[in-house]
Amino acid sequence: MVDIYIRGGWIITMDRERRIIKNGAVAIEDGFIIDVGKREKLDNEYKVYADILINAERDIVLPGLINTHVHLAQGLLRACADYLSLIDWLKDRVWPLQGNYTSHEALASAKLVALEMIKSGTTTFLETGLVGRYGLDEIIEAIYSTGLRAAIARHVMDLKGYATKENILHEGLVEPGDYSFKDTIRLIYRYHGWDNKIWVWFGPRTPGAVSLELYREISAKARELNTGITMHLAEVREDVEYTIRNFGKKPVEFAHWLGLTGRNVVLVHVVWVEDDEIKLLSETETNVSHNPSSNMKLASGVARVSDMLSQGVNVTLGTDGGPSNNTYDLIREMKHAALLQPLRTLNPKAIRAEDVLEMATIRGARALMIDHLVGSIEKGKRADIIIVDYWQPHLHPLNNPVSHLVYVASGHDVKHSIIDGKLVMFNRRVLTLNEEEVIEEAERAAISLYERAGVCINPDLRWPIE
Ligand SMILES: [Zn+2]
Numbered sequence: 001m002v003d004i005y006i007r008g009g010w011i012i013t014m015d016r017e018r019r020i021i022k023n024g025a026v027a028i029e030d031g032f033i034i035d036v037g038k039r040e041k042l043d044n045e046y047k048v049y050a051d052i053l054i055n056a057e058r059d060i061v062l063p064g065l066i067n068t069h070v071h072l073a074q075g076l077l078r079a080c081a082d083y084l085s086l087i088d089w090l091k092d093r094v095w096p097l098q099g100n101y102t103s104h105e106a107l108a109s110a111k112l113v114a115l116e117m118i119k120s121g122t123t124t125f126l127e128t129g130l131v132g133r134y135g136l137d138e139i140i141e142a143i144y145s146t147g148l149r150a151a152i153a154r155h156v157m158d159l160k161g162y163a164t165k166e167n168i169l170h171e172g173l174v175e176p177g178d179y180s181f182k183d184t185i186r187l188i189y190r191y192h193g194w195d196n197k198i199w200v201w202f203g204p205r206t207p208g209a210v211s212l213e214l215y216r217e218i219s220a221k222a223r224e225l226n227t228g229i230t231m232h233l234a235e236v237r238e239d240v241e242y243t244i245r246n247f248g249k250k251p252v253e254f255a256h257w258l259g260l261t262g263r264n265v266v267l268v269h270v271v272w273v274e275d276d277e278i279k280l281l282s283e284t285e286t287n288v289s290h291n292p293s294s295n296m297k298l299a300s301g302v303a304r305v306s307d308m309l310s311q312g313v314n315v316t317l318g319t320d321g322g323p324s325n326n327t328y329d330l331i332r333e334m335k336h337a338a339l340l341q342p343l344r345t346l347n348p349k350a351i352r353a354e355d356v357l358e359m360a361t362i363r364g365a366r367a368l369m370i371d372h373l374v375g376s377i378e379k380g381k382r383a384d385i386i387i388v389d390y391w392q393p394h395l396h397p398l399n400n401p402v403s404h405l406v407y408v409a410s411g412h413d414v415k416h417s418i419i420d421g422k423l424v425m426f427n428r429r430v431l432t433l434n435e436e437e438v439i440e441e442a443e444r445a446a447i448s449l450y451e452r453a454g455v456c457i458n459p460d461l462r463w464p465i466e
Contacts, residue, residue: 037403064123066364069318074378103135120411
């Protein structure tokens with residue numbers, strides 16, 4: 001018996017040989033990919049036995065996308081923080097809003113983001129840092145029930161600053177002493193490895209909000225508990241000034257000094273780094289999450305992605321959040337990643353569509369330490385697969401499906417999504433969430449949040465609304 005048989009279309013496997021199979025087929029059973037190959041060969045074996053037969057003759061079939069930098073609690077903050085650079089963006093808008101969340105509103109935000117991610121082809125993501133006031137357990141359980149696979153980091157902190165003395169974290173986000181550290185450990189014991197779908201990571205806040213001792217404790221504990229660490233690093237120039245002024249170290253040196261490098265670490269943004277820091281990232285096999293839209297919008301700078309890739313750094317792709325992107329559509333993010341490197345280097349060959357698709361799939365899986373499970377369409381892996389409808393004018397002529405996915409497609413082109421061998425979206429209808437309810441709830445929650453925080457009550461729009 002076969003649970004799902006996907007038949008026809010272009011299969012972009014992302015396997016070791018990076019095979020692309022024209023007129024291919026994929027067979028799925030008990031959550032696993034049990035076969036992938038040419039349709040004429042697989043048809044005899046699986047066609048009649050399949051519970052669900054998906055005709056993909058006019059589709060592109062590829063591994064589910066992996067978004068390595070997501071803020072679930074920023075879903076309600078879309079368009080609340082435009083036209084600002086990072087520090088004002090945090091102090092005046094993002095922190096006051098996030099520091100006023102009730103757990104009910106944070107859950108509404110998380111569900112909205114989950115819904116958007118499923119609808120735009122993401123099947124696995126890395127959440128950067130939840131805090132207690134959002135209602136961590138409820139959010140983790142809600143994410144599990146959406147069918148998404150996720151590594152969910154909990155923020156850890158014991159100081160209140162960010163980069164300079166004047167930037168004090170909003171009181172609503174401050175957590176006492178080592179509470180955040182202990183609560184992360186509690187969550188790891190409770191949820192880490194849940195059905196190979198949910199993992200709990202440490203999410204230390206940026207330098208200024210965490211003491212050196214606590215950073216070292218996080219590093220040791222993450223290794224002991226076999227989990228990951230993710231942290232924003234070297235996002236803006238102020239980050240570099242901070243670590244140099246206070247510790248005489250460049251950001252990556254600072255991270256390495258405290259044990260925050262290695263295969264279980266995903267550093268986010270990593271914009272302002274020098275050659276020797278890139279070398280250190282490569283030598284320590286530290287993963288990087290590149291978030292081009294966020295870097296452009298906040299005027300943070302351009303990450304040296306093509307240099308990092310050529311030096312052997314595992315660079316992955318993330319969208320960042322509602323007030324920095326302002327979408328969680330990783331397909332659109334691929335285009336920005338592909339366009340930004342030629343602009344930065346004035347070299348049209350700086351990066352290829354294939355490199356970008358690797359960043360959004362197999363490299364993301366490696367960063368999350370789950371490349372043995374997902375990231376490619378291969379026999380024996382869990383079936384996380386998305387199907388993109390190419391029978392649309394903007395995707396023709398279909399002479400190069402990888403180029404089209406990166407430069408042309410958007411999340412709206414994703415037709416079906418399968419996670420862990422289960423259909424999560426069919427014909428653009430999400431089966432694990434009530435779309436109407438999620439959207440209505442998000443609208444209600446946003447209004448009450450804006451009023452309580454006193455931020456984002458009126459739209460930042462130059463034109464009058466009648
Ligand atoms: Zn971020």
